[in-house]
Amino acid sequence: DLPFVLIAGPCQIESLDHAMEVAAALDEICGGLGISWIYKSSFDKANRTSAAAARGVGSARGLDILAQVRARYRCPVLTDVHEASQCAPVAEVVDVLQIPAFLCRQTDLLIAAGRTGRPVNVKKGQFLAPWDMANVAAKIASTGNENILLCERGTSFGYNTLVSDFRALPIMARTGYPVVFDATHSVQQPGGQGTASGGQREFAPVLARAALAVGVAALFIETHEDPDHAPSDGPNMIPLRDMASLLVRLQAFDRVAKSG
Template sequence: MPSPPNPVSLGPKTRIGRGGPLALIAGPCVIEPGDLTDRIADRLAELGEELGIPVVFKASFDKANRTSKSSFRGPGVEEGLRTFERIRARTGLPVTTDVHESIQCEAVAGVVDLLQIPAFLARQTDLLEAAAATGRPVNVKKGQFMAPWDMGHVVSKLSGAGAVGILLTERGTTFGYGRLVNDFRAIPVMQGTGVPVVFDATHSVQLPSAGQGVTAGEREMIPYLARAAVAAGVDALFLEVHPRPEEALSDGPNALRLDDLPALLRTCLRIRSAIEEGAAPEPSGGPGRS
């Protein structure tokens, strides 16, 4: 079976993959009422221009796996797709969102540039194949219950179904109850499948079901994990951001404050630059020769 394409192209300007710049997939957890989602997208577009990095806007139209039935789920697919169309038009950013059922894939792919498969559904063959069949690239989050080498089977399923581009995302592994841990060996292991790898620094700090009917989190740990992932050679960062995380309607404890994003990205870009300089070949003639 031929290797999946690497890097992955999302529209005419955005490429994610080895040899390219560090990319960013970012946005709020869920589309919220009012103009908040648009304002976040506008700021992300500005940052992409300022820092010279590829940016993909992300948000969910439906959070189908909430801990409690009373938790906010989002506007639904129809309104959500209208929001994505508007954001693409006003910012020029490619957009991504998650799909939970095979029947959603075709309609969502008609609007977004990248389909995301949630971690809990990473092994659902019918969903993977339906996403691949749309002709859009697919980003699969590694299940908290899966080893990184198991994602080779995910890549094979998508490749066999004709996927035009594949990304894999590391987002932590379940450790006992209510805690996730990251093994950064997962990044090179999953890159060994031939596809770019994304690191989700915000979902990695979740404390699942640790709140009162909601998922808690350790927001202060996001920068540490993001910096470590860049040092390990990840191709893109995935960050949920919000102007006021304490007021977010979903996953606020795990969201990075939007105002803190520029400084974190600049630090990560310096780390990336240092790694690339360290990997550069020595000048012709070798050390000590003129």
């Protein structure tokens, strides 16, 4: 039972400077606390609520920025893929491929991701039961790639609301694959602002505490120095300045969960 790994970063890749600044802050915080971490950021937001919303810097520019973050801070990097054809080129740059929740049953995408040989972090669909993630993992494992992470990020609960069912963590862990808890998307309110998703940022630390106490291999948190002005997921991202104190507390829960 190793200490939890942190997967963190800004939702979108905004620019090289911005990526480097957030990475520098995370490097300092995690270095000080002895937390292994993976930098996460997206080069394309492919399923925004509205077509008018910012999509991101695109694949070529985004991968270049991730490569520079990786080289400078010697941290693994993670990004998400949306079509099967993206998997191979993305895998040349990033350490972990991520499958978005809405796409977690797209067989071709899962298999293409598996074939890269890279670890694959699959978000559980908001429409999926935790036990059904075994079928999702089996699609990836059919390629011979067993480096699979299963990630809880909330389940549909009425309209425009998600609920975090913490039974899902031990249920997904029965597969034998490491389980990740995504604390910031779990407090999203999909479509809750009309033409954008809302969020309840104040509950992300609450759910993160619960997840660490139940026991997870990794924690996923999107963070930004100014969430209220971020181009996406602002309502649920954690301010960068709050990360250090939050992580200290979460480490304490993690230690209790993994002791004895």
